[in-house]
Structures are given as C-alpha cells and as structure tokens.
Amino acid sequence: MAWPGRFDFDGNMRTQVVIIGAGPAGLLLSHLLAADGVESVVLETRSREYVLARIRAGILEHSSVELLTDVGLGERLARESMPHRGIYLHTPEQRTHLDFVDLVGHGIHVYGQTDLTRDLVDARVRGGQQLVYEVTGTALHDIDTARPYVTFVDADGAARRIDADVVVGCDGSFGPSRQAVPDPRTWERTYPYAWLGVLADVAPSTDELIYAWHPDGFAMHSMRSAAVSRLYLQVPPGTDIAEWSDDRIWTALAARLGHGRDGWTLTPGPITEKSVLPMRGFVAAPMRHGRLFLAGDAAHIVPPTGAKGLNLAIADVARLAPALGALLRGDGALAAAYSDTALARVWRCQHFSWWMTTMLHVTDDPFDAQLQLAQLRWVASSEAGARGLAENYTGLPLR
Numbered sequence: 001m002a003w004p005g006r007f008d009f010d011g012n013m014r015t016q017v018v019i020i021g022a023g024p025a026g027l028l029l030s031h032l033l034a035a036d037g038v039e040s041v042v043l044e045t046r047s048r049e050y051v052l053a054r055i056r057a058g059i060l061e062h063s064s065v066e067l068l069t070d071v072g073l074g075e076r077l078a079r080e081s082m083p084h085r086g087i088y089l090h091t092p093e094q095r096t097h098l099d100f101v102d103l104v105g106h107g108i109h110v111y112g113q114t115d116l117t118r119d120l121v122d123a124r125v126r127g128g129q130q131l132v133y134e135v136t137g138t139a140l141h142d143i144d145t146a147r148p149y150v151t152f153v154d155a156d157g158a159a160r161r162i163d164a165d166v167v168v169g170c171d172g173s174f175g176p177s178r179q180a181v182p183d184p185r186t187w188e189r190t191y192p193y194a195w196l197g198v199l200a201d202v203a204p205s206t207d208e209l210i211y212a213w214h215p216d217g218f219a220m221h222s223m224r225s226a227a228v229s230r231l232y233l234q235v236p237p238g239t240d241i242a243e244w245s246d247d248r249i250w251t252a253l254a255a256r257l258g259h260g261r262d263g264w265t266l267t268p269g270p271i272t273e274k275s276v277l278p279m280r281g282f283v284a285a286p287m288r289h290g291r292l293f294l295a296g297d298a299a300h301i302v303p304p305t306g307a308k309g310l311n312l313a314i315a316d317v318a319r320l321a322p323a324l325g326a327l328l329r330g331d332g333a334l335a336a337a338y339s340d341t342a343l344a345r346v347w348r349c350q351h352f353s354w355w356m357t358t359m360l361h362v363t364d365d366p367f368d369a370q371l372q373l374a375q376l377r378w379v380a381s382s383e384a385g386a387r388g389l390a391e392n393y394t395g396l397p398l399r
Contacts, residue, residue: 012161015041015130016328018150020138020177021170022051022131024113025296025313027120028073029168032321034127035071038328041130041162043152045171048133052118058224059209059307060116061395062106064314073119081111082223086390089380090212090258091373096380097208103383103390110209112224113310135160140167140180143292165291166324170313172297173282181289189354191279191303193217193361196233196241198249202269204229211305211360212257213376215369218361219256221266229269234361239276246271279303279357281350287316287339295320300346305360306353311395316342318398345396352392 017033019026022044030040044051060068060081068074085107086100100107124131134155142148149163169177178184204223212219217234224230233252235244250268253259259266282301287294296313319342323334359375379385 012163013041014163015039016164017041017166017168017324018043018148018162018164019168019170020140020150020175021172021296021298022046022121022133023054023170023172023296023313024116024120024310025317026168026170027117027124028068028314029170029295029317029321030124030129031073031120031127032071032317033324034124034129036321036325038325041132041164042124043135043138043150043162044131044133045135045138045175046133048121048131051133052114052121054114054117058110058112058222058230059310060109060111061307061311061393062108063395063398064311065109067314067318067398068116073123076115076119077109077111080115080225081109082226084108084110084208087208087393088206088210089376090210091376092214092258093373093377094380095210095258095262095264098379098386098390100390100394103387104394106394108307108394110223116310138171138176140169140176140292143167143180144290146291148291165328167292168320168324169292169294169298170296170317173301175298177292177294178284178298180292181284181286181294184284184286186285187281187283189281191281191357191361192237192363193234194237194239194279195277195304196235196239196244196249197273197275197277198231198271199224199273200229200231200269200271201227202229202267203227205264205266210257211356213360213362213372214256215362216252216256219253221253221257235276237278241274241276244274249274277304279305279361281354283343283346283350285339285343287342288335293320293324293335293338295342299342300350302350302353303357304353305356306349306393308349308353312346312349315345315398348392348396356389 017040019042022042086098089096135152138152148167151161210221220232222230254266287299295316302308323338327335
C-alpha cells in the first residue's frame with residue numbers, strides 16, 4: 001500500500017494519522033505533522049469548492065499569526081491581512097478606543113477564514129498531501145486499540161478503508177468523531193439572542209472593529225477586506241431573515257453603531273449575504289479517547305463575540321501536533337496530557353466569550369442593563385479593565 005494517496009486493489013490505504021475534516025484545524029494539523037515527518041490523510045464530506053468558499057471567522061490572535069508565520073504560512077497573510085491595534089467600544093454615551101498594542105504589546109489581524117483555508121489547501125497540495133473530498137458514511141473503528149481504522153464511501157461510490165495509528169476528529173459539531181467518544185461529559189449554554197450577519201460590498205466605515213451596546217440590541221462593524229464589510233445585529237433566536245430588508249438592516253446598524261455622532265458616518269452598500277447565527281457555548285470532555293483525538297469545533301463551540309472559535313482550533317492543533325509526533329515515536333506523555341491542557345485554554349476562552357457576550361447583548365432586565373453599562377464604563381475608564389480585555393482578545397501564548 002503505497003504512500004501518498006494510493007489505495008490498494010481492495011480500496012484500502014495505510015497511513016499514520018487519519019484526519020477527519022478539511023477545515024482550518026484539520027488542514028493546519030496535517031501541515032504541522034508533515035513538518036515533523038508524520039504522514040496523514042485528510043477526509044472531508046464537502047467538495048473542495050465548498051471548503052474554499054466557506055466564510056466564517058476573520059480575526060486572528062497575535063499568537064495565531066506568530067504560529068502561522070513560523071510554519072511557513074505567513075507570506076500572503078503578511079501581505080493581505082489587516083493589522084489592527086485595537087477595537088472600539090461604543091455606547092450611546094461614548095465611544096472608546098482600546099489600543100491593544102499600548103496595553104499588552106500586540107494587536108490582532110483581520111484575515112478571513114476563506115483566505116486562511118486557501119493558504120492551507122495550497123500548502124498541502126504543494127506538499128503532496130492526500131485530501132479526499134466528498135466522502136460519505138464515515139465511521140471510526142477500533143479506536144480503543146493501537147490500530148484504529150476509518151471506513152467511508154468516496155465520491156465515486158466506492159467503499160474505502162484507511163488503517164492508521166491515530167484518528168483525529170476535526171469535523172465539527174455534527175461529524176462522527178465526537179459521537180465516537182463513549183459517555184463524554186458535556187456542558188452547554190444556549191444564549192437568549194442571535195446574530196443577523198451580513199456581508200456587504202462596501203469599504204469599511206471604520207479603521208478597526210466597533211463593538212456597540214445599544215438599547216435596541218448589540219451591533220458590530222467588522223470587515224473582510226478593504227472593499228468588503230462584515231456587520232452584525234443582535235436579533236431574537238428564530239428570527240426570519242425575510243423580515244429584514246436591506247433598508248431595515250442599514251437603518252438598525254446606523255442607529256446602534258452611532259451614525260452621525262462626532263462626525264462618524266456609516267456608509268451602506270449592496271448586501272451580498274445574510275444569515276442568522278444562534279449563540280451558544282459547548283464543551284465536550286475528554287478530547288481524547290484511546291487513539292482518537294478531538295480538535296476545534298468537534299470538542300467545543302464558543303459564541304463569536306470574543307473571536308475565539310478559529311483561534312481555539314489553531315491552539316488545539318498547535319498542541320496536538322507535537323503530542324502525536326512524540327506518541328508515534330514511542331513517548332505518550334504529551335498525548336496523555338493533551339485533553340487536560342487543551343481544555344484549560346478552552347474554558348478560559350469560554351469565560352471570556354461569555355463575559356463579552358453578556359456585557360454587550362441587551363436583555364429584558366433593566367437591572368442587568370445598568371450592570372452592563374457600569375461594566376462598559378469600567379473597561380473604558382480603567383487601565384486594568386482594558387488590559388484584561390486586551391490580553392484575552394489578542395490571545396494567550398500558545399506555549
């Protein structure tokens with residue numbers, strides 16, 4: 001059974017690591033493993049075109065940018081990403097700029113997940129990585145043994161099997177990997193609000209992200225490039241997107257983001273995409289069972305307010321790759337510690353995401369509304385408060 005990417009006459013293959021899921025977590029893990037001399041195969045249910053077009057997170061922490069640069073994935077990121085020194089916190093009372101560079105010594109980068117995924121796919125193709133798209137019926141077997149294997153049906157309808165030393169689930173909330181862990185312990189919080197997100201073909205009206213508290217609900221002005229804006233409105237869960245015309249969206253954004261205040265204006269433009277995003281937090285433990293390891297959304301979900309989802313996935317695989325390399329060479333100490341060490345960071349990011357979310361999203365309780373405003377005033381006026389937000393937003397060190 002030859003490597004890479006050749007099935008034998010029975011439709012079988014042998015590799016060291018099978019990675020389920022070709023999102024940023026799975027692709028980056030395969031890249032890091034290859035740099036350590038470890039072979040892998042990546043399986044993905046979607047098509048290559050779908051994977052490359054998928055628009056998700058767009059904020060990279062300082063530590064994520066450092067890692068990507070160190071492993072040879074920083075060329076286009078350095079050229080095309082948008083470095084930001086900080087963010088704006090806005091209320092009807094005031095707008096405050098938090099300068100992360102002044103507070104903690106570094107900022108963040110705006111770089112769409114679509115761009116990062118393309119960088120990763122290009123790098124893996126150049127490296128001869130086997131990427132198998134449009135698979136169905138993926139199932140995990142013998143993960144409690146030293147010789148697990150994965151079966152699936154390929155795009156041509158042929159049944160396939162890959163034998164491996166390790167299986168890694170990077171297949172998100174609904175993939176088979178999480179379900180393969182027997183009796184996991186789970187924690188979940190469903191937040192009582194959702195985001196209406198839009199992409200608009202218009203240059204951003206701000207140089208850095210705006211997080212806004214308003215009596216009508218939270219709003220956020222982000223961006224994907226110098227020509228594309230990404231904006232969000234707090235809406236009730238279950239909102240029908242058909243009820244929100246483009247004009248209604250821009251009117252609400254203008255009111256909540258402070259259009260006209262101190263000379264600032266929000267420039268509307270053609271909306272190319274609308275979606276409603278539910279807000280929830282979820283953690284499953286352990287993140288390892290036998291020879292199966294979980295990373296990214298397969299193990300945890302955070303509300304998007306703190307910009308942690310993509311960065312947590314990067315942190316997971318940055319920790320997992322050396323652990324797997326050592327395990328395959330006979331040293332299992334890092335692999336044994338992986339779940340506990342990864343979960344410590346996950347819970348820190350869950351707390352920060354909860355804190356940002358509950359501080360900025362309007363509730364029906366007038367007492368809570370006053371607490372939110374008091375907290376926002378504290379962050380805006382206290383260097384200690386601002387530094388705490390900056391430290392968590394820009395990211396804790398990966399190592």
